[in-house]
Amino acid sequence: MEESKILEVKDLAISFKTFEGEVNAVRGVTFDLHKGETLAIVGESGSGKSVSTKAINRILPKKNTFIKSGEIIFEDKDLLKISEKEMQGIRGKDIAMIFQDPMTSLNPTMKIGKQIAESIIIHQHENKGNAIKRAVELLDMVGIKNPEKGSNLYPHQFSGGMRQRVMIAMALACHPKIIIADEPTTALDVTIQAQILDLMNELKDKLNTSILFITHDLGVVAQMADRVAVMYAGKIIEIGTVDEIFYNPQHPYTWGLLASIPSADLEEHNLYNINGSPPNLLYVPKGDPFAPRNEYALEIDFEEEPEMFKVSDTHYAATWLLHPDAPKVTPPIEVVRRREKFLNLKMREVI
Amino acid sequence: MEISSKLKFANPANNHGYEVVESINANKEGSYFKTIARRFAKNKVAMISLVLFIFLILAAVLAPVISPYPPNKTVGNFEAAPDSEFHLGTDEIGRDVLSRLIYGARVSLIVSMGSVAIYVIIGTTLGLISGYFGGITDATIMRITEVFMSYPYFMVILVLVSLIGPSIWTVTFVLGFLGWPPLCRLIRGQVLYIKTIDFISAAKATGYSTSSILFKQILPNVLSIILVNATFGIANAILTEASLSFLGMGVRPPAASWGNMLSNAQSLTVLSMQPWRWVPAGIIILVAVLVVNFIGDGLRDAVEGETK
Numbered sequence: 018m019e020e021s022k023i024l025e026v027k028d029l030a031i032s033f034k035t036f037e038g039e040v041n042a043v044r045g046v047t048f049d050l051h052k053g054e055t056l057a058i059v060g061e062s063g064s065g066k067s068v069s070t071k072a073i074n075r076i077l078p079k080k081n082t083f084i085k086s087g088e089i090i091f092e093d094k095d096l097l098k099i100s101e102k103e104m105q106g107i108r109g110k111d112i113a114m115i116f117q118d119p120m121t122s123l124n125p126t127m128k129i130g131k132q133i134a135e136s137i138i139i140h141q142h143e144n145k146g147n148a149i150k151r152a153v154e155l156l157d158m159v160g161i162k163n164p165e166k167g168s169n170l171y172p173h174q175f176s177g178g179m180r181q182r183v184m185i186a187m188a189l190a191c192h193p194k195i196i197i198a199d200e201p202t203t204a205l206d207v208t209i210q211a212q213i214l215d216l217m218n219e220l221k222d223k224l225n226t227s228i229l230f231i232t233h234d235l236g237v238v239a240q241m242a243d244r245v246a247v248m249y250a251g252k253i254i255e256i257g258t259v260d261e262i263f264y265n266p267q268h269p270y271t272w273g274l275l276a277s278i279p280s281a282d283l284e285e286h287n288l289y290n291i292n293g294s295p296p297n298l299l300y301v302p303k304g305d306p307f308a309p310r311n312e313y314a315l316e317i318d319f320e321e322e323p324e325m326f327k328v329s330d331t332h333y334a335a336t337w338l339l340h341p342d343a344p345k346v347t348p349p350i351e352v353v354r355r356r357e358k359f360l361n362l363k364m365r366e367v368i
Numbered sequence: 369m370e371i372s373s374k375l376k377f378a379n380p381a382n383n384h385g386y387e388v389v390e391s392i393n394a395n396k397e398g399s400y401f402k403t404i405a406r407r408f409a410k411n412k413v414a415m416i417s418l419v420l421f422i423f424l425i426l427a428a429v430l431a432p433v434i435s436p437y438p439p440n441k442t443v444g445n446f447e448a449a450p451d452s453e454f455h456l457g458t459d460e461i462g463r464d465v466l467s468r469l470i471y472g473a474r475v476s477l478i479v480s481m482g483s484v485a486i487y488v489i490i491g492t493t494l495g496l497i498s499g500y501f502g503g504i505t506d507a508t509i510m511r512i513t514e515v516f517m518s519y520p521y522f523m524v525i526l527v528l529v530s531l532i533g534p535s536i537w538t539v540t541f542v543l544g545f546l547g548w549p550p551l552c553r554l555i556r557g558q559v560l561y562i563k564t565i566d567f568i569s570a571a572k573a574t575g576y577s578t579s580s581i582l583f584k585q586i587l588p589n590v591l592s593i594i595l596v597n598a599t600f601g602i603a604n605a606i607l608t609e610a611s612l613s614f615l616g617m618g619v620r621p622p623a624a625s626w627g628n629m630l631s632n633a634q635s636l637t638v639l640s641m642q643p644w645r646w647v648p649a650g651i652i653i654l655v656a657v658l659v660v661n662f663i664g665d666g667l668r669d670a671v672e673g674e675t676k
Binding site for chain 2: 074076080105106107108109110112113114116117118121122123124125126127135136139140171184187197
């Protein structure tokens, strides 16, 4: 992993105005994205992962959204401060996006080739013929058989997996520096999902783009990510490398998430779940929003929100359990097993 | 024997490993509009109507070639009944009714298509803007629309035409400038829905400018609705023009129009004794409007597609 930061999000806070009041969807999110790495953002529905990434591309609905604080630094520019015109030059060219549902993300009245070519025409000012030629190359690159024929077809003639390949081709059209993938495989079935993930990994290595990967599927995270950020109630509560998050998690919420992955090889057949539901962000509770669901909650959790505690240079977690004076606890058995298994694997590798 | 001779691979060139290959769905060929055209072609009534309407257009375009006499000249006896020379008879100053009918098609088509073209441009643009931007823009445009819709339509036309002076162009522009509000509302409603679909966010995230989102992404998706609405609009405009000309506020004599030919029927003698002076005009208006409405119905069914 190279150390050069390509994107810095600092203390981003976003609210939605609704009839009932102000929904604090994102409450101070800070992370960096490095060149050529995949950062996965995981969390439950409503944890703010999509909202914070849509803010990067500034495609949140303007009417009721307002950004309370924060900076999004890309190439020494704060994306929250530049003009809409300037932003149009960045969208699609430097920061591209892949959406969740390939069935609705393509315009049904436009030919596939033209949809891909359009962004080349917009950003690289190519003429139409060259842009279409390039679109056909891109279709070939994302594994569409018969790309010439494909480029002349309409979206309804493609299957879901093929449409997602088209979306990827569209995203790659101008060699973006960052690709934001918002649950790109959620709407696909498992075999197609595996193919799409392989394709994204392969293309990422080939083109050295950075990927911001939003998902709630931890299996996908393990396959894709270099680093992982776990979000809860509009905040990042733990961030670290994929190994650190999977094998040495520190936050009780991360423990809960990991323990609730159904596993084929564990002897125990119990499926763990996290009781309760995420807080209503209309009324953000005092203290740590996870505390009411947290079996390891301390008294301070109901009083004050924990800061980020450093675990290692790359690993941070927001839980009072990491405070030097906090009582020592053992994580759930599933998490402990997971760690042991991992350490054994590491030992074997060393030997 | 028969069976065993067929127990071999149908295609020896196939390799017998399974790989996951997604195939292009070749059953559904062609674009959305081709599909609509194909569905439309299956509708017999609509197709016959389309052929008749094309004849009408040809008659209007080729009027100087096909009409037997000049339309505005006295060519025969006054008020002569149809015979081999004047197939539909002559009018009160000896003009050929058939020729006037053919030239009247020009007026009807120019007025109807011209006014619809004008109101489609206004209504579509305003509807797209109103639906896409929302907020104050939307509220303003919708209030204007409501103001336009809450006046008695025909009275406003009569007042405007009498202020500007009746002519074929006045009628065309007045109908065009008054006709857009229903289409505008219809399009706004569609845009409200379409703008929530992901491909609009995807287009935004690709760096499309607002105007290309409106006209390249959204417009093609409402085109079929515009088409259907415009077709019905043409039928309406033919009727309105005929009514205006009947009242003497449309095309000015001596120029021929179906409506001012029909106004002959105001006289009781003509109505009862000289049917050739008004029946053909009445029938051609009826046929033109019916035919256009059938085309509109066919288009609407084709657009709505599988629901039938």
